[in-house]
Amino acid sequence: MSNVQIMTGNSAAAWGARLAKVQVVSAYPITPSTSVTETIANWVERGELKAEYVRVESEHSVMTVCVSASTVGARVFTSTSSHGLLYMHEQLHWAAGSRLPIVLCCINRGVGAPWSIFNDQQDSIAQRDTGWIQIYCRDNQEIIDSVIQAYRIAEEVYCPVMVCYDGFVLSHTMMPVDIPDAEEVCRFLPPYKPHTLLCAEEPRNINPVIFPWQRRDAEGVLRDGYMDMRWKLQHALEGSAAVIARTSRDFAERFGRDHGGLLWGYRTEDAELFIAAMGSIATEATTAADLLREQGVRAGVVGVRVYRPFPREEVRQAFRSAPAIIVFEKDISYGYEGALAADIKAALYGTGIAAPIHNFIAGLGGRDVKAHELAEAVRASLAAMAQGTRERQTWLNCVTE
Numbered sequence: 001m002s003n004v005q006i007m008t009g010n011s012a013a014a015w016g017a018r019l020a021k022v023q024v025v026s027a028y029p030i031t032p033s034t035s036v037t038e039t040i041a042n043w044v045e046r047g048e049l050k051a052e053y054v055r056v057e058s059e060h061s062v063m064t065v066c067v068s069a070s071t072v073g074a075r076v077f078t079s080t081s082s083h084g085l086l087y088m089h090e091q092l093h094w095a096a097g098s099r100l101p102i103v104l105c106c107i108n109r110g111v112g113a114p115w116s117i118f119n120d121q122q123d124s125i126a127q128r129d130t131g132w133i134q135i136y137c138r139d140n141q142e143i144i145d146s147v148i149q150a151y152r153i154a155e156e157v158y159c160p161v162m163v164c165y166d167g168f169v170l171s172h173t174m175m176p177v178d179i180p181d182a183e184e185v186c187r188f189l190p191p192y193k194p195h196t197l198l199c200a201e202e203p204r205n206i207n208p209v210i211f212p213w214q215r216r217d218a219e220g221v222l223r224d225g226y227m228d229m230r231w232k233l234q235h236a237l238e239g240s241a242a243v244i245a246r247t248s249r250d251f252a253e254r255f256g257r258d259h260g261g262l263l264w265g266y267r268t269e270d271a272e273l274f275i276a277a278m279g280s281i282a283t284e285a286t287t288a289a290d291l292l293r294e295q296g297v298r299a300g301v302v303g304v305r306v307y308r309p310f311p312r313e314e315v316r317q318a319f320r321s322a323p324a325i326i327v328f329e330k331d332i333s334y335g336y337e338g339a340l341a342a343d344i345k346a347a348l349y350g351t352g353i354a355a356p357i358h359n360f361i362a363g364l365g366g367r368d369v370k371a372h373e374l375a376e377a378v379r380a381s382l383a384a385m386a387q388g389t390r391e392r393q394t395w396l397n398c399v400t401e
Contacts, residue, residue: 002178003178003179003181004176004177004178004179005176005177005179006174006175006176006177007140007174007175007177008035008140008170008171008172008173008174009107009137009140009143009165009170009171009172009173009175010032010033010035010036010039010079010107010171010172011035011039011177012140012141012143012144012147012177013036013079013105013107013143013144013147013163013165014035014036014037014039014040014043015144015177015179016143016144016145016146016147016148016163017036017040017077017103017147018040018043018048018049019144019148019179019180019182019185020075020077020103020147020148020151020185020189021049021050021075021186022040022049022051022075022076022077023050023051023052023069023074023075023076024051024052024054024065024066024069024070024074024075024076024077025037025040025041025044025051025052025053025054025076025077025078026053026054026055026056026061026062026065026066026069026076026078027062027078027079027080028056028057028058028059028061028062028080028084030059030080030081030082030083030084031081031109031117031167032081032107032109032117032119032167032168032171032172033079033080033081033084033105033106033107033167033171035171035172036079036105036107037053037078037079040053040077041053052069052074054069058087059080059083059084059085059087059088060087060088060090060091062078062080062084062088063078063088063091063092063094063095063102064091066078066091066095066100066102066104067091067094067095067098067100067102070095070098070100070101070102070194070196071098071100071194071196071198071206072194072196072198073192073194073196073198074192075101075151075155075192076102076103077102077103077104077105078102078104078105079104079105079106079107080104080105080106080107081106081107081108081109081123081167082108082109082110082111082112082123083111083112083123085106085123085124085126085127086111086123086126086127089127089130092127092130092131092132092160093130093131094207095131095132095160096130096131096132096159096160096233097131097207097229097233098196098206098207099158099159099195099233099236100158100160100196101151101154101155101157101158101159101160101161101192102154102160102161103147103150103151103154103160103161103163104132104160104161104162104163105143105147105162105163105164105165106123106124106162106163106164106165107164107165107166107167107171108120108121108122108123108124108164108165108166108167108279108330109123109167110122110123110364110365110366111123111126116365116366117167117366118167118168118365118366119166119167119168119169119330119363119365119366120330120331120363120364120365120366121136121164121166121278121279121329121330121331122330122331122332122364124162124164125307125331125333125339127162128307128308128339131159131160131233131237132159132160132161132162132308133150133153133154133157133159133160133161133162133237133240133244133306133308133309134161134162134164134306134307134308135149135150135161135162135163135164135244135305135306135307136164136165136278136279136304136305136306136307137163137164137165137170137259137279137305138279138280138282138283138303138305139170139175139280139283140170140173140174140175140177141175141176141177141178141257142165142259143163143165143170144177144179144180145180145251145255145257145259146163146259147163148180148185148188148189148251149244149247149248149251150163151189151192152188152189152190152247153240153243153244153247155190155192155193156243156247157236157237157239157240157243158195158236159233159236159237159240164279165279165280166279166280166281166330168366169280170280178257180255184254184255187254188250188251188254188255210224210225210226210229211225211226212225212226212227213225214228237308237309238309240309241262241306241309241311241314244261244262244306245261245262248260248261249261259305260303260305261305261306261314262304262305262306262311262314263302263303263304263305263306263311263314263315263318264302264303264305265300265301265302265303265318266285266286266289266300266301266303267286267289267290267293267299267300267301268300268301268302268318269300270298270300271298271299271300271322272297272298272299272323272324273297273298273299273300273322273323273324273325273326273378273382274299274300274301274302274318274319274322274324274325274326274355275288275289275299275300275301275302275326275327275328275374275378276301276302276303276304276325276326276327276328276340276341276344277301277303277304277327277328277329277340278303278304278305278307278329278340279330281328281329281330281362281363281369282301282303282304282328284369284370284371284374285301285303285328285371285374286301287371288371288372288374288375288378289301291371291372291375292375292378292379295375295379297378297379297382299378302315302318302319304340307340307343310343310347312347315344315347315348316347316348316351316353319344319348319353319355320353322353322355323355324355324356324357324358324381324382324385325344325355325356325357325358326357326358326359326360326377326378326381327340327341327344327357327358327359327360328360328362328369328374328377328396329341329359329360329361329362330361330362330363330364331361331364332361332364337359337393338359338360338361338393341357341359341393344357345357356385356389356390356391357390357391358381358384358385358389358391358392358393358394359391359392359393359394360377360381360393360394360395360396361393361394361395361396361398362374362395362396362397363396367397367398368397369396369397373396373397374396377394377396380394381394
């Protein structure tokens with residue numbers, strides 16, 4: 001039976017954690033993520049969620065608690081934003097290196113200096129190399145569904161998952177959300193089976209200092225060196241793409257909602273240009289595509305839902321016949337270009353796909369981006385491409401001179 005409620009993106013994330021029956025939650029307040037774990041804390045206090053809520057003094061300690069709790073076999077959850085995520089940086093590496101299936105909601109917010117509480121995706125993009133799977137949501141329904149899926153993915157490949165969504169644009173905006181049936185979620189999401197086995201009768205060290213090379217332990221068993229363990233983490237991240245796609249299909253069959261696995265497309269079948277984006281700006285791009293089609297430009301949208309592992313093969317397939325590609329993104333890899341544009345170019349290198357690619361940096365620090373502005377930017381890029389401009393970086397709605 002459908003259970004549709006009007007709720008914010010943060011409420012949707014909290015419901016996802018509740019339905020996953022998390023056992024340990026730790027968080028430190030930071031705008032705009034605070035209400036996610038406030039909601040969970042209220043449920044724990046009222047006895048509606050049987051979990052331990054651990055209060056700490058910083059985000060670094062938050063992730064330390066999550067690492068410890070996951071190591072001893074608990075299903076854990078946290079959320080944060082911006083400088084909170086950056087403060088976790090060391091422990092993000094520790095969680096991934098320990099192969100712990102932690103789920104974190106990153107409510108995307110700009111990074112200082114100067115201070116901004118408003119949205120862009122610089123915080124999570126800055127952590128793309130920590131070994132976490134990254135999923136980007138475009139509406140509140142996708143948030144709750146992605147949190148549930150994240151636990152199944154994480155606990156199959158033993159890698160942590162970051163579910164990212166735009167601060168205020170989604171976190172505080174209310175939308176209809178269909179809350180999945182709790183018993184059905186339990187059937188979809190099996191209990192967590194930890195790979196770290198701890199008991200008083202068999203004490204052991206966890207993550208001691210390790211040598212660069214392989215060596216035999218006291219029983220003569222050849223054990224991995226540091227580089228071997230890094231290879232296994234990379235192999236797991238690359239292999240998680242198939243798990244993510246399969247999990248998305250299974251979720252769609254059971255709950256009737258398909259968010260696209262690693263990529264999703266909109267009106268791409270006959271498109272003469274492709275817009276690429278992540279998160280809520282990709283949703284805005286679908287409206288821009290409709291506007292462009294009304295003006296005689298056959299535009300389609302390729303939304304990147306999973307940024308890490310980067311869906312290399314899926315990107316190649318999506319753009320195999322693309323005459324032109326325009327990338328809108330809320331981040332910048334300083335000194336180069338937008339991170340998404342750079343990764344798309346890298347994926348297409350050597351494939352024979354020679355579409356011109358223009359990159360727009362948009363919406364940093366919450367600067368508004370409207371569908372008609374995206375459409376105007378596309379038309380400007382098409383004019384430049386007609387003059388032979390194959391690569392271009394533009395800052396949308398920004399004084400650049």
